[in-house]
Amino acid sequence: MSAGSRVHPVAEHQDTVRALLADSLQQRVRQRSLVEAAGRILAGDVTAPRSLPPFANSQMDGYAVRSAELAGPDGSTVELQAAAPIPAGAAAPALRPGTAAPIMTGAMLPAGADAVVPIERAQPDSFFDPADLAGARVLLPRGVPAGQFVRTAGSDIPSGTRALAGGTLLGPAQLGLLAALGIAAVPVLAPVRVMLLSTGDEVVEPGQDLAPGQIHDANTTLLAASLRDAGAEVVRSRILADSPADFRSALRDELSSGRADLVVTTGGISKGAYEVVRLALEAEGVEFFSVAMQPGGPQGAGRVDGVPFLAFPGNPVSALVSFEVFLRPALTALTGLPRPRPALSAVLDETADSPEGKLQVRRGLFRNGRVGMVGGPGSHLVHALAESNALVLVPEGTGRVEAGSEVTVWLLE
Numbered sequence: 001m002s003a004g005s006r007v008h009p010v011a012e013h014q015d016t017v018r019a020l021l022a023d024s025l026q027q028r029v030r031q032r033s034l035v036e037a038a039g040r041i042l043a044g045d046v047t048a049p050r051s052l053p054p055f056a057n058s059q060m061d062g063y064a065v066r067s068a069e070l071a072g073p074d075g076s077t078v079e080l081q082a083a084a085p086i087p088a089g090a091a092a093p094a095l096r097p098g099t100a101a102p103i104m105t106g107a108m109l110p111a112g113a114d115a116v117v118p119i120e121r122a123q124p125d126s127f128f129d130p131a132d133l134a135g136a137r138v139l140l141p142r143g144v145p146a147g148q149f150v151r152t153a154g155s156d157i158p159s160g161t162r163a164l165a166g167g168t169l170l171g172p173a174q175l176g177l178l179a180a181l182g183i184a185a186v187p188v189l190a191p192v193r194v195m196l197l198s199t200g201d202e203v204v205e206p207g208q209d210l211a212p213g214q215i216h217d218a219n220t221t222l223l224a225a226s227l228r229d230a231g232a233e234v235v236r237s238r239i240l241a242d243s244p245a246d247f248r249s250a251l252r253d254e255l256s257s258g259r260a261d262l263v264v265t266t267g268g269i270s271k272g273a274y275e276v277v278r279l280a281l282e283a284e285g286v287e288f289f290s291v292a293m294q295p296g297g298p299q300g301a302g303r304v305d306g307v308p309f310l311a312f313p314g315n316p317v318s319a320l321v322s323f324e325v326f327l328r329p330a331l332t333a334l335t336g337l338p339r340p341r342p343a344l345s346a347v348l349d350e351t352a353d354s355p356e357g358k359l360q361v362r363r364g365l366f367r368n369g370r371v372g373m374v375g376g377p378g379s380h381l382v383h384a385l386a387e388s389n390a391l392v393l394v395p396e397g398t399g400r401v402e403a404g405s406e407v408t409v410w411l412l413e
């Protein structure tokens with residue numbers, strides 16, 4: 001039983017995890033409907049198949065006019081014959097000289113018209129009843145510039161230009177643009193598939209009764225939710241509690257299906273006598289060592305049958321911090337998902353001690369530029385974790401942070 005004796009710096013293990021994934025992650029591309037594409041990364045550039053707006057249309061309810069017929073000094077008016085209203089969703093008939101056509105917002109500008117006068121600047125300042133239209137005349141102000149209240153074709157995006165770049169995160173605005181362009185499905189990067197395994201004889205699924213000494217499995221839920229939130233797919237999550245040999249053969253069976261891009265385990269890696277993950281995989285070339293971080297000190301990394309493998313420690317806060325510090329940023333760097341956590345500077349409410357040789361990651365409540373610690377540094381404190389909204393980073397080399405000093409926080413919300 002030899003956990004590596006060298007303590008790995010945090011940055012080194014971040015690099016290790018990124019390199020491990022970079023070497024093996026296959027970016028799979030899938031065509032997805034806009035609804036299914038929400039929250040995913042666009043796999044290639046999208047070119048506008050048509051212009052937006054697709055035709056010149058009115059920005060106001062009013063009258064479509066020929067601006068040249070309204071030339072003249074500001075303050076005077078011109079009388080024009082009211083033409084038939086332009087129906088929405090239909091090609092507008094050309095505007096005859098000497099007429100002004102009632103037009104609604106978004107309706108197609110008739111050929112010949114090049115400006116719109118809003119209804120409130122006309123006299124009368126409401127539209128004629130279609131029954132009263134024969135011979136109806138409208139007074140409009142002079143001095144209307146060409147193009148007034150006209151949304152020209154292609155003024156938002158011209159046909160044939162790049163609408164979205166590959167690598168774009170498809171949020172509501174981007175999906176709305178694709179829909180407006182008439183595009184129903186796009187190629188997106190498929191989620192990274194993670195096999196998530198919690199180990200330990202003492203852990204029991206939530207909902208089941210506990211025997212003396214047993215606890216409920218928090219890690220599977222905590223990490224599965226974290227992974228899904230980060231855009232990954234959890235392909236298998238279950239508790240493996242048998243001998244190292246059973247663990248190894250069960251893991252091999254699972255991996256032979258080729259359904260996982262990455263395996264993440266929690267627990268069973270520190271210095272105890274029955275550390276199933278470490279005992280099972282040390283001989284396979286997976287390395288187990290300490291990282292200069294608290295919580296989340298014990299870590300393991302390597303490959304099992306060619307599949308990247310990460311072992312996180314069993315304490316729930318340690319598992320979450322390991323995900324946030326090592327795996328989440330690696331996924332971001334390699335796939336564009338998830339978006340990086342906002343890192344903010346905050347004024348600390350209280351003085352706190354920290355192990356000087358390690359990065360300490362505390363849980364905190366961030367509000368209005370200030371942060372207070374929630375709970376102590378213990379890595380079993382799931383209630384405090386649930387009441388926090390930020391991770392508070394106390395860097396290596398710092399044995400104490402004073403109240404009122406600036407610390408870096410990662411917002412979890």
Ligand SMILES: Nc1nc2c(c(=O)[nH]1)N[C@H]1C(S)=C(S)[C@@H](COP(=O)(O)OP(=O)(O)OC[C@H]3O[C@@H](n4cnc5c(N)ncnc54)[C@H](O)[C@@H]3O)O[C@H]1N2
Pocket residue numbers: 198199200202203215216217218219220266267268269270271272275295296297298312313314315316318379
């Ligand atoms: N002699 C030493 N003992 C320990 C060291 C050390 O350096 N020397 N490191 C400590 C640190 S730090 C951590 S973190 C843990 C890591 O231990 P393991 O990764 O081997 O995890 P386990 O021993 O299996 O469990 C630790 C702890 O977490 C609870 N646990 C495990 N799985 C779950 C789960 N799915 N849901 C909820 N809680 C879980 C488990 O009951 C233990 O309390 O080792 C320290 N010891």
Ligand code: MOO
Pocket residue numbers: 293294295296297298313315318379380
């Ligand atoms: O490094 Mo452990 O994760 O503190 O409890």
